[in-house]
Amino acid sequence: MSMPNDNLECGHTLEELSLYLDTGEFADPRHLETCPDCRNGLDSLRRLTAAGSELLSNDLAAAGSGNDPWMKNILASLKLELRPGRDIPLRSDDPADRLTETEGSVFALIRSVADATPGAVAGKVRLHGDVTVPGEPITVSVDLAVAFGHPFMRSAAALRLDLAKALARHTELNIAGIDITITDVIDPSAAQAPDPAPQEES
């Protein structure tokens, strides 16, 4: 289905060229190299794409920053549901009581200890093993992003110790091991402003 006048003199259509720009598909690719009509058509479409990116950049600048009041309002009204995860049983003096803590709260504890390590930020946290059974051996795994150039290897041992202490104090888990994996190295000097636009031209 085409608009009137969308046929080029060479017999191809702007619709074909539009599809070609997005997908690279064209029935006769060699034709595109030699046909002046098609080249003109493609040039026009590319100018439109460029104008579109420019409009998006403008709109993005006009939309403001993530620290503006509009964003704060949105965040304030999000009411994100908790993710409790599994229930971890706790001992109680009275056998009639059933005490538990949530896996989510243990994740948060582990993240806060890892985040307190200079030059490190916690990523994914997992408790391997059946935490719902008291005394079951549990292995903790923590992903970490570390700052480039920061002497992290020295603090890895300290972090493992801190985690063991914190877990012993705040949980009754039988920790069999703590695995720390560095998944990202961050260069804080190259701290990028949040990514501006999808198609940025420079």
Next chain:
Amino acid sequence: MTDPLVPDRLDLVPDALLVSRAADGDTAAFETLARRYGPLMRACARRLTGSYADADDVVQEALVQAWKQLDTLREPGAVKSWLLRLTGSRSIDFLRRRRNHAGFGDIDEVSGKGDVGSPEAGPEAKAVQGSSIESLKAALARLPEEQRRCWVLKEFNGQSYDQIAQTLNISTASVRGRLARARITLVREMEEWR
């Protein structure tokens, strides 16, 4: 003690790590993601809905959905395009709801017209804002609604033909046709203007 990551630690970490933390229940990590991509989501939603007020409702809905469905995101590094996809769907839903309620008030479906009084761009943006932008805006506003949606979902939200088809609940062939017609009209109007 100076910690290179301290002041805005989460602002420095890659998307994928924030997604992992948020999927584990860390709301602060999720809010960092929201602040990182909120402006882009807002810009896209505004082009689709026509006003910042509506765009903010859409962004909020998209973020609530994102929080609930984070664990379905297979490629955590692709969170930006995923958020834009959610923003596109929620925008289109919003427009459908609004059409269903049409008649109870004045409906302004034309892009941007609902925001006559809002700041268009800062001074810098204005300086570079070639008149091609102005003519594109004018041409976009005149485009039939269905074509304009296709164009914005493609060029702003960065969706593929298949994703647009899903969002608009039409066939991929229709997307191809509408997008081409939108571009042909826009090219022509902008060239007349040149």
